[in-house]
Amino acid sequence: MTDWKERSLAHWGKINAAAMRRFGRGPLAEEAALAVIDGLEADDWQRVRAFQGRASFSSFIMTLTARLLEDFARKRFGRVRPPLWVQTFGGIWPKLFQALCLERLPVTEAVEVVHQRQTLAEKNAIETAAYQLLARIPDCGMARGLEVAYEEEELPAEIRGEAGPASSAETRERRELFQAIFQLVLKQENGEVGDAVLDKYRAFQITLSPEERLLLKLCYQDGLGVAEAGKMLDLTRFQAHGRMRRLLERLKAELSRTGLAEALRPLLAE
C-alpha cells in the first residue's frame, strides 16, 4: 500500500522553495508552504491519491503545489481583474499588479518576488515597471483590510476599472491601453489618442489561432526569444521564425486595411 504522506513529504524541500519563489523569503512563504501541505493532506490525501502514474510523481506534486499556492494567495488577498493594459502587457506586469496592489508588498519586496517568478526579466527593469505601474494606478493597494476571500464583483469600482456603463468602461480601458503602449513601449511623451483612432481600432479584427497567440505571448509578453518559444511549442527554430514572420505580415496587412497604421503614423512621428 502506498504511503502517500511519506511520498508527498519527501518533496517538502521543493514545496518550500516554490513557496519562497512565489511569496518571497518571509513568514508568508512558510505559511503558504504549510497551506500546501494542508491542501495535499485534505480528505486523507485525496488530491495525491488521484495520481495515476502518467507523469513523474515529482512533477505531479509540483503541479498541485502551484495550484495550492495560487489558492492560498486568492484566499488571503482576494482576486482582482487587472486593467486591460496590464493584462495585455502580460509578463511581469500582472505579477507586479498582484504583488503591489493585492498583496500590498513594498516596492523592493515586490520587485524581488517578481524577479524570482519571472527569471528572464532584469531587476532594474522590474523596478522601473513597478514605479510606472504605481504612477498609472493611483488606487493600487488602497483597499486595505480586505484579507478575506472576495470575488471581483465585491470590489470597489475604482479597482475593478468599471466606473460606468460597459461601453464607456471599454472605451476608457482601450484609451488607457493606447496611452500605456505609447508611453511605455514607444516612449512617447503624449499618448493621448482621439476617438477616430479608437473607432478604427474597433474595426481592427484579427483572428489568431491558440498556437499563434501562445507564440506571441511567449515572445512579446514573457520576453522569450523566438527560437526558445518555438522549442517550448515543439517547433524547430526555422518553423518558429517562419510562423512569426508570417504572423507579423498578417498583422501589418490588417493594420493597413483598417487605416490604423495611417492614423497612428502622425503620433509616431517626432
Added chain:
Amino acid sequence: MVTDPNHDRDKKVEKAAVLLALAADPEEAAGPCLIAEEMAALVDGRTTAAASAAHLAHFGSCRKCYEEWLFLKKETKLEIRRRVYALRRIKKFSYIGSALAVAASIAVYLNVGNMADKTLEQVVPDTALMEKHAVAPAPPRQALEYKEKDQGAGPVARNVAGSTAAPTAPTILKEQTTGRLEPLPASPTGTEQFRAQRAKRLAGPAQSEDMVAKEAESAPTEITAALAAPPGATDMAGWLVQLREACRADRHGAEFWAEMIDRGERLRLGGTTAPAEKQRLRITVLLALLREMRDPVLETRQCRLILAELAKDGETQ
C-alpha cells in the same frame, strides 16, 4: 555595442502592434482546463503529440493554465540547472585529488632538501664524537693544563702526532677540505694507521702545498697561512673555518655550539708562543661571543658579531 536606432524603433512598433492585436483578439477558451496529472505529464513531455497540441492550444486562451505551465516549466529548468551545477561541482572535486598529489610531491621534495641539509650538519659533530669514542676519552682540562706545562706543546699537536688526546679539529678540517667523510677504523691499530696517514697528509709538504694552492684562491689569507703552518696552528685555522661556516649556515643546535666552545677552550689552552698568544686572544674573544649563544634566538645576532670579529683582520669577506 552599437545599436541601430531604426532597428530599435521597428522593434518597438512591432511590439506595439502585437500588443494591440492581442488586446483586440478575444480570448476564447479552447477546451477545458488541464487536470494536475495532465499538466505534469505535459511538463515531463510524456503526452502524445495530439494531446500536447490540444493542451498548448488551451494555454493560448487560458491565462490561468498558461501561468501555471510557465511556472512549472521554470521550476523544471531550475531543477535541471541545480543538477547540472551539482554534477559540475563533482567534476571540479575530481581535480582536488590531483592537486593534493601535486602538493604532496612538492612537500616531499622540499622536505628531502631540508633533510639533506640537516644530515650534512649533523654528520660533522657525530663524526667527531665517533672518533673520540673510538680512540680514547678526552682528558680532563686540568690534566691538559698539567701536560701543557710539562711538555710545552699543545694537546692538538700531540693528538695529530698520535697521542691519546683526541680533539676533533683535524677530522672536521679534512671533511671540509676534501668534501667527503672517510670511515673511521674500528680497531685501535687501524686508528693509529689512520691517524698517521692523516697527519702525513696534513703535515706533508706535497699535500700541504697542493691544498694551500687550492685554498689560496678562496680562503682568507690567515687561514691559508695557518694550513701551511705547524699542526697546532692548523687546528686553530680549522676551528676558525668551521666557526665561520657554521655562522654563515646559521642552523645549529646548542650541542654543536657547546662542542665548539669546548674545542675553542682546548685551543686557547694549547697556545704558548707569541703568535699563539695573539691567537689565544682572538679565541678568548670568540669564546666570549660563543658563550652568549645559549638562546637559539640569540644565535643569529651572536653569529653576526662572530663574523664581524673574524672579518676584522680581513680573514673573511
